[in-house]
Amino acid sequence: MSVTYLKKAGRVSTSDASETQAIVQKILSEIEAGGEAAARAYAEKFDRYNGNIVLTRDEIDAASAALSQRVKDDIRFAHDNVRRFAEAQKETIRDFQTEIQPGLILGQKAIPCQAAGCYAPGGRYSHVASALMTVTTAKVAGCGHIAVCSPPRPDVGLNPAIVYTANLCGADQILALGGVQGIAAMAFGLFGLPPADILVGPGNQFVAEAKRLLFGRIGIDMFAGPTDSMVLADATADPEIVAWDLVGQAEHGYNSPVWLVTDNRALADAVMARVPQLIATLPPVNAKNATDAWRDYAEVILCETREEIAATADRYAPEHLTVQAADLDWWLNRLACYGSLFLGEETTVAFGDKASGTNHVLPTSGAARYTGGLSVHKYMKLVTWQRATREGAKPIAEATARISRLEGMEGHARTADIRLAKYFPNETFQLDDEAVA
DSSP: OOEEEEEOOSSOOOOOHHHHHHHHHHHHHHHHHHHHHHHHHHHHHHHOOOSOSBOOHHHHHHHHHTSOHHHHHHHHHHHHHHHHHHHHHHTTOOOEEEEEETTEEEEEEEEEOSEEEEEOOBSSSBOHHHHHHHHHHHHHHTOSEEEEEEOOBTTTBSOHHHHHHHHHHTOSEEEEOOHHHHHHHHHHTOTTOOOOSEEEOOOOHHHHHHHHHHBTTBEESOOOOSOOEEEEEOTTSOHHHHHHHHHHHHTTOTTOOEEEEESOHHHHHHHHHHHHHHHTTSOHHHHHHHHHHHHHTOEEEEESSHHHHHHHHHHHOOSEEEEESSOHHHHHHHOOOOSEEEESTTOOHHHHHHTSSSOOOOOOTTGGGTOOOOOGGGGEEEEEEEEEOHHHHHHHHHHHHHHHHHHTOHHHHHHHHHHHHHHOTTOOOOOSGGGTO
């Protein structure tokens, strides 16, 4: 592959995993042993909050009253889009049964998780959209109980917009509890919650590590790292729009990679010149994040052909992948590794992040090679079942007995033997590996 790095990342998005793991494991162990009192203690320590943990109906209503009608209308608009897309996703899952052999019927059944725990970040940025994405999909999937945890502000409580959104989308309980203590409360069933079957939602490295350590005893949406985004562009792209799309994603955090891959040197040069200028127009905190991310983690890659561009994208497997190039159908059919795809300049990652309807909880750090993002499917178990007539069971039992003995599993074999003896007492069967030899 003939590619040239016009800008190469000086750092790779990593954290001190061992130190983070030790801290998080200690907190989880103390909360599991100490229960609600330990969770409250960590809330006071990390969030400087000692108010009510489980929001009452009056508090939820007060949060709604604190918002303007325009804000509520925007949230409802976004919720409607997310809900409708999730409902369409659910329609792709169906129960079925099929007669594999005469008298042998096998089936599939989709069963939602009973209890879902959703995390909505509320620190540097209050992620209203995370409540939208996680709670709505859990509700559409049919989860029996949905809890939401979000970090409270010191001596203030939860962001009213997050409270309003969680309630609108169908949360059964909303907790003013952030970080590892929030994850632990949902996992261990504290504050009146049922223990979660699955934990979902983005968060900082401590939230991500808590979910990772709990995975196995509890399901999670995915292992998450810093958000990342890639733009694929050719000579038809508008460099101003490309630059803004990179800047808009770089503001997430100092270690959020953004990448531009193009086959046009003039476009690349124009974008690289424009990005620092655009970053300088952002508010101070956003500008600091974007400056650091662009300096240390951004890359601009020049390819010779669109096939090389596509191959580069598949190799990186970005969380967000934007295409601003001619022949969008070619890109849709060719690209294979991404969390979510945005085709044409008429759409952008922020649309998916906030309001268009696709889910913004997506695989990071190259995980798009093997998984997609959060959807109704993540909350549902695809289980199988079978039933048979006695005649239908006959050839299955014979094969099972012989295969089991071939493997040395005599107990397995005898569960087949006993059925053949009961159902067909007047027949003789060859049930060892001599029939195979």
